[in-house]
Amino acid sequence: MTVTSNVTEYLTVDIIGNGILSLAALGSFIYSLVRFFKPRGALYKKMVGCALGCIFLERIYSIVQFIVAGELTEIFQIGSFGNIGCFMFLFSANYGAFNSLIDDRSETLKKYRRIALAAPVFFIAAGVVILLSPANLGRSISCFIEEVLMGLSCYYSLKFLIIPKEYADITTSLRPFHLLSLGLALTFTVENILWVFDPEGSQYWIIIYIVSFLFIVALAPVLHRGIKKWKA
Numbered sequence: 001m002t003v004t005s006n007v008t009e010y011l012t013v014d015i016i017g018n019g020i021l022s023l024a025a026l027g028s029f030i031y032s033l034v035r036f037f038k039p040r041g042a043l044y045k046k047m048v049g050c051a052l053g054c055i056f057l058e059r060i061y062s063i064v065q066f067i068v069a070g071e072l073t074e075i076f077q078i079g080s081f082g083n084i085g086c087f088m089f090l091f092s093a094n095y096g097a098f099n100s101l102i103d104d105r106s107e108t109l110k111k112y113r114r115i116a117l118a119a120p121v122f123f124i125a126a127g128v129v130i131l132l133s134p135a136n137l138g139r140s141i142s143c144f145i146e147e148v149l150m151g152l153s154c155y156y157s158l159k160f161l162i163i164p165k166e167y168a169d170i171t172t173s174l175r176p177f178h179l180l181s182l183g184l185a186l187t188f189t190v191e192n193i194l195w196v197f198d199p200e201g202s203q204y205w206i207i208i209y210i211v212s213f214l215f216i217v218a219l220a221p222v223l224h225r226g227i228k229k230w231k232a
Helices: 003-035 043-069 080-102 107-116 118-131 137-162 169-197 203-231
Strands: none
Touching (some): 169 203
16 A cells, blocks of 8 residues: 555544544534523533534544645644533533532542542553653643643543442432543543554544443433433
8 A cells, every 4th residue: 555545544534534533523523502501501501512612623633734734744733622611611510519528538539539630640640651652742732731630620520430329429329420431531542643643544543433322322312311310
């Protein structure tokens, strides 16, 4: 296979993959608009909807960039703000809406706070690996920023998953949602690593696009189902 055919294969996979993910994110965002953006609706749900909207903007930008320029720029790109915005919204939702209701900063819950630190440590470590990669420094820095924000968001997702029900009964029904949030962050991390290290073979990208698609499609319905259980 020639270099030209390799490039063509990667571009085709990227355009199709990002196209599928943009449709998934757009569908999830529209679902969020219908279900979550209602008068007196909970701010938490609206923030999650905005996070899904950010994913759509990032993916659609990638498609336009591929079509116009034939590749994504190696330096910092505007599309990176999509992933950054997504996890800023998720972080704000978890920290602002539920953290103070669940974690009273008592000694009893101290061990769970410590265990949850594994999330930011993991994502920041991944960010450092990306910074040390042979990729363009601008691109590596933007990926590192994404990893830091993913780590901050996933700290709360992991903490809400592991705190026992007697301390966090209100969010027990949201554990599947938090698990999906963690999974989505992991897929984005793998994608960042693939991007900066550029391994041969499109099969890695195909797999990560499929997994990301499943997480994006499931996030909003799972959140809606979990919140409905509060009224059951």
